[in-house]
Amino acid sequence: MTSSPASPASLHRQDRRRYSLRTKWMLLICIAVFLSLTASTLMLFATVRSSLQRSFANANAVQVESATREMRMLTEQYEKSLEQLSLSIGALAASAGRPAQPIALLLQATQAKDPSLQNVFFIPASDGHTLASSSANPPADDRQSSLYRLVAQEKSTAWTSIRLDAAAGKMTVTVVTPVMKGSELYGTAGYDIDLAGIGALRESNESFGKNKLILFDDRGLVVTSFMKGMEGKNIDPNASGRTEGTADALKDAGEMKKTFAWVEDVAAGKREDIAFKWQGVRYAGTVSYVYSMNWNVVSFTERKALDRSLQGFVQISAIALVIGLVIGALAALYIATRLLRTINALRRTIARTADGNLTAEFDYAANDELGDLAASYNEMLHRVRSLIGKVNVGVSSVEETAHGVRVISGENGRTSREAARSTEEIAAGAAGTTLELEKSAEAVRLLTREIGTLTVQSADIERELATSEVQVRDGDASAAHLEASFEELEQAFGRVAGMVDDLCAQSQSISSVTRAISDIAEQTNVLAVNAAIEAARAGAHGRGFAVVADEVRRLAQQARHSAMQIQRTITGVLEQTGSLAEVVNRTHEVNGIQKDAVSHVSRAMNQIQTSIARMLAHVAQERSTIAAIDSQKGIVVSSIDTILSVSEQTAASSQEIASSVQAQAAAAAEVSEHAARLVELVSELKEDVARFKTEL
Incomplete structure (x- = not known):
């Protein structure tokens, strides 16, 4: 069987660049792993970044709260110390008649205990002349000062805003508290505190927590800061120039607003993620408050610590991504290798099947989709084996029938040739009969002339009678010969009738055989259609079986067409044979009539001979005898003409029979050729089917 040409789709697939399934799987899984790891890394990065930011913010919040608590504790210490001083002043006022001197000594002793106290003072409610531990100012009434009025009104401890002490050149803050004598206000005591001590506390806190602190009041003035030389300067861009004698932290207003814009956010209530950049270093801050002040x-x-942590996480994530890609590639290689091993096994099995080995089943032990594919493929092989077996049986039957048709066609051809020869013999006999009849007619005409001569010339009767006797004897011999020819013709017609009957019987046998061939071809066509359906269900793996099924169906249709053509030819032969039988029967009947006529002529000739003999014996009765012969002349001539006409018809019928027999012989030869072609096609089909191995 010739291989089918490659389809355009297969050629297009061959033209395209080929990529290994292993490469595709590795690429696909690596892309999937890369995307999943990238997505998880991004989400984890966002989570870690948020967590680190929260962690740094919490640490910063803890640090700022720690610093705030220390500030609060410091302020509380000052407040408690001042309240204790106020109680001592009240006690001195109650015990001493003139307490000014003891109070002044107490103020000096209090300042001596704490170096951060720049001044300790007391403003009596009686005259307002301030007593101070380190003041040389002349006595003045300070009861109109804002400090005194604040304490006199609230009768509680209060803090003032920070200010620059012009005499000392230091930043100072004042805390005041009322001094009570019983239930009456005796005066006001206070501390002028040097903020340098708070700066030392800030530095201590910064060294412990590795963070940077900025303390500023509600006016934007820096109390203490890690920024060198910024104490007492304004960092609030909106408060620039509002406080007399206070300089801005930066001279350039634009740079001031850009650098300290976060101060406005703090004033608006923002507590976390305060962005600040100073001297090229980026910071993130958290806010707390010392409410009393x-x-x-x-x-x-510094954000670089957070950036370093994030950078370390990114590096670890990149390493994890590479490791994940390597693991994914190895997994893809393992999966693709196993899958390719299975696919190669299936491809080898399909190749063996394509070569005609229908016993090569696909072995796959795992219970998965490939196992289902193997089971379906093996089931398809089983069905194809069964189908090929049925086709093989059908082909054998068709081959036997084709051989039978070929033999019968040969016999039919030989019979047709014999019938043709017999018909030719009949035609030759009919031609001989015609010739003899023409001779008889000539003899009768001669006899007529002789009778006329006898009538005209009575004197020569003896001589003419002798001649007539000779001629009568010749006519008698011719009649006898003609009678024998008709006997042979009758026998030939009997043989022709028998041959025609045999031809009809053989034609009927050929007709039954062609019907059997047509039925087998129809069944083969149905089997081929079923095979094509099964091959179509098998998809690309059943393409070879589809080609075989199409070839079987085409051969079956051709066999059926040939059988139908043979059937039509046989039907024509049967019809022509029936016509031949009718012609033979009619010819046989005419031959019987001719035979009777010849017998009648023979008897007439005998009578003529007897008459001549009598004429010789009885010359006297010559005229009466000649008259009798003359009266019989018309009948003889009419009979001879009738016999001649029938003989001519017999010759024409013989020619027609010969033509019909020749046509039948040609049809038989054509049937034989079709039978031979059918045998060849069946042999080719058998060879194609034999290529498939269906037994283990």
């Missing part, structure tokens, strides 16, 4: 405490942490 209206101070803002901002703890800043």
